[in-house]
Amino acid sequence: MTHPSTAPSEPGGRAPVVQVRAVTVAFGGLLALRGIDLAIARGERLAVIGPNGAGKSTLFNVIAGDVTPTSGSVVIKGVECVHRPSRYRPRLGVARTYQKARALAGLTVRENIYLALAGLRGRHRALWRSAADRRMSDEAAEVARRVWLAEQLDTTAGELAHGQQRQLELGMAIATGPDVLLLDEPASGLSRGERERLVELLESFGEELNLLLVEHDMDVAFRIAQRVVVMADGEQITAGTPAQVRADPHVHRIYLGTEAPA
Secondary structure (H helix, E strand, O other): OOOOOOOOOEHHHEOEEEEEEEEEEEEOOEEEEEEEEEEEEOOOEEEEEOOOOOOHHHHHHHHHOOOOOOEEEEEEOOEEOOOOOHHHHHHHOEEEOOOOOOOOOOOEHHHHHHHHHHHHHOOOOOOOOOHHHHHHHHHHHHHHHHOOOHHHOOOEHHHOOHHHHHHHHHHHHHOOOOOEEEEEOOOOOOOHHHHHHHHHHHHHOOOOOEEEEEOOOHHHHHHHOOEEEEEEOOEEEEEEOHHHHHHOHHHHHHHHOOOOOO
C-alpha cells in the first residue's frame, strides 16, 4: 500500500518516480543495507557511489527486483514493488543494464535489439516476416542510431569493441521505451576514450529518461549525475550535487581516505 500524500518530494518539488523507504537487507548475520531511504525525482540523473562493500549493488538489486529486502518499501510510479519479481519492472517502464554484457555474440546489433523489442511485446520471430516484423526491424535500426551504432547495424555483437558492446547493452535497454533506466557499473572495463564516449552518449538522452547508476568511477558518476548519494557500510553517508559531494570532508575521510582539498 502506498501513501502518496506522505511521500516526500525531491529537489525542485518534483514527485519521485522511484521511492525507497527504510530498506534493510540482511544476509544471515550480515546487514548489507541499514534502513536506506532514497528517491529519484522525475527527470533526474542520480548516481550511487561508495567503496567496496558499501551496499550500493545490493540497493541497486533491490530496486531492480533481484533482491527482496528484509524490510522496507520500494515504490515505483506509485506501485509497491518490494515483493514483485524483476520481470514486473518493465511493465512500469523500468529497464536495466548489467556489468557483464548480455547481448548474444553471434547475432548482429540489429538482431539483438530486435529480440529486446520482441521480448517486450511477446512476439516470436516467424519463418515468414510479417509487416510487424519489418517495422520492428526498422525500430531496431533507429535504436542503434540513438546509441551511435548505425554503422555497425549488421555487425555481430562478438565483433564489437568493448565500448560498443556497452552501447549495444544500452540500446537493448532503451528499446523497451523505459522512463527509468538502471545502470550497473556502466563504465566498468572501459578505456578512457570509451568512458568519454559513454558519458557523451548518456548525456544525449533527454530528461524524459530517469537515470540511476551505481558506479565505481567517480569521474563518470560526477559528470553524468545531477545528484550523488554516497554509501558506506550499508548506510547513506551524504547526498548532494557532485560539487557538494566532492567538497564534503566527511566523504573524503570515509570514502576516499583523505581530507578535502583546501
